[in-house]
Amino acid sequence: MTRDIDSIKFELLTACERGATVDIASWVERFPEHRDELLDFWLWARPRGYTVETPPLEPARLPDIARVALQRACLAVSLGSEWLKPLVLEAEVHDIARQVRELRKHPPPSTPSSRLAFRRAVVYAWVIEQLGTVRATVSRFATQKTTYLLENSLTLDLFSSHQKKALGPYDHIARYKDAEPIAAKKRWIKIAGSTLQIGDKAGEFQHYARRYLRSTKLAVALTNLFARLSDNQLETLATVHWVACRLGVLETSLTAATIQEALEKDAQWSSKLEKLNFSPERVGAALTALTALGLLAKE
Numbered sequence: 001m002t003r004d005i006d007s008i009k010f011e012l013l014t015a016c017e018r019g020a021t022v023d024i025a026s027w028v029e030r031f032p033e034h035r036d037e038l039l040d041f042w043l044w045a046r047p048r049g050y051t052v053e054t055p056p057l058e059p060a061r062l063p064d065i066a067r068v069a070l071q072r073a074c075l076a077v078s079l080g081s082e083w084l085k086p087l088v089l090e091a092e093v094h095d096i097a098r099q100v101r102e103l104r105k106h107p108p109p110s111t112p113s114s115r116l117a118f119r120r121a122v123v124y125a126w127v128i129e130q131l132g133t134v135r136a137t138v139s140r141f142a143t144q145k146t147t148y149l150l151e152n153s154l155t156l157d158l159f160s161s162h163q164k165k166a167l168g169p170y171d172h173i174a175r176y177k178d179a180e181p182i183a184a185k186k187r188w189i190k191i192a193g194s195t196l197q198i199g200d201k202a203g204e205f206q207h208y209a210r211r212y213l214r215s216t217k218l219a220v221a222l223t224n225l226f227a228r229l230s231d232n233q234l235e236t237l238a239t240v241h242w243v244a245c246r247l248g249v250l251e252t253s254l255t256a257a258t259i260q261e262a263l264e265k266d267a268q269w270s271s272k273l274e275k276l277n278f279s280p281e282r283v284g285a286a287l288t289a290l291t292a293l294g295l296l297a298k299e
Contacts, residue, residue: 005034009041016045033136035230039276092221097294099218100153104297108157108214117178119212120158123147124179125188126209127223128196134227140180140194144170145234146226147179152241153222153295154214164268168239222293232277233286239263239272240286244296254296256284 008031015022024042028035111119127146131138148169151159162169174180180196183189187201213219226234243262244254260283263269272278290296 005037008034008038012038012042013045016042032228032230035232093292096218096221096225097292097297099215099221100294101297103154103215103218108155111157116158117182119208120174120179121182121186121188122205122208123150123156123158123212124174125183125198125202125205126213126219128183128189129198129202129206130220130223131227132198134224138196139231140175140196141167141231142227142234143196144174145231145238146223147171147174148238149226149241149295150219150222152245153293154219156212156214158212164242166268168235169242225293232275233282236277236282236286237289239269239278240283241290241295243269244287244290254287254291256280256287259283259287 008027012022012027022042024039027038027042031038124143124147127150128138128143131142131146135142145168147159148162148171150156151162159171159174161173162171164170165172171179180189180191183205184191184199186204187199188205190197190199210216226237229237240259243259243266247254247258247262249258257280260273260278260280263273263278276282287296
């Protein structure tokens with residue numbers, strides 16, 4: 001069960017006040033569900049004498065030293081391919097990318113309109129179940145971002161209703177009209193506010209899910225990987241994927257700068273650049289992860 005954030009902060013503050021060097025990366029690894037809160041709290045609570053090796057900075061950038069120190073301290077969990085390394089072996093990443101490429105060579109079977117809502121409910125419930133094998137709690141947010149990423153990884157021909165919303169791609173039809181309401185009515189899932197749990201009739205959808213996922217092995221590998229990311233990381237990953245796919249440029253031409261420039265020009269999403277999880281480093285991390293997994297390659 002996840003620890004209460006207030007008790008974790010108290011423990012972290014006590015460690016900082018002892019004057020000992022606090023390895024914030026290890027704290028984030030222990031409590032990934034509270035990642036951003038812990039980073040911000042550590043930035044405030046850390047001993048004033050704390051230093052991290054940083055490159056020379058111009059005088060105008062001196063106020064950013066604390067932020068650079070934070071990024072350096074958290075390198076193992078937040079930057080570049082390090083998003084992937086704690087989660088899967090490099091060989092597994094290559095294997096996932098290979099499977100994605102192979103699957104995309106074959107168009108998905110068309111889904112009859114009369115069965116679309118049922119199939120969406122099945123896969124939605126399956127995603128919640130898979131996320132729950134890794135996460136202490138499964139948020140609707142994580143479920144939405146995972147279905148988006150799975151649709152674009154496996155070309156499921158199921159979740160094509162995602163639209164641009166404040167927190168990234170969001171499927172309001174799944175939330176209000178079919179996938180979630182149907183799954184709840186059939187008692188495949190239970191809804192507690194913004195938290196989703198598996199219901200007492202889960203066995204009913206598991207058989208169908210294997211038919212609709214195209215590759216259960218690949219779906220499991222990807223979902224278990226996404227489950228280990230925080231909600232903020234999932235927002236970054238899904239948003240960067242959305243923007244990258246709409247830039248219409250080759251994968252090799254994509255950079256964090258081009259993604260951020262596109263976000264800056266987007267009236268609906270430009271405010272994301274004010275958030276920590278859309279810093280150049282975090283956007284670059286998302287882009288590196290998507291590229292390594294083969295999720296941005298042209299079909």
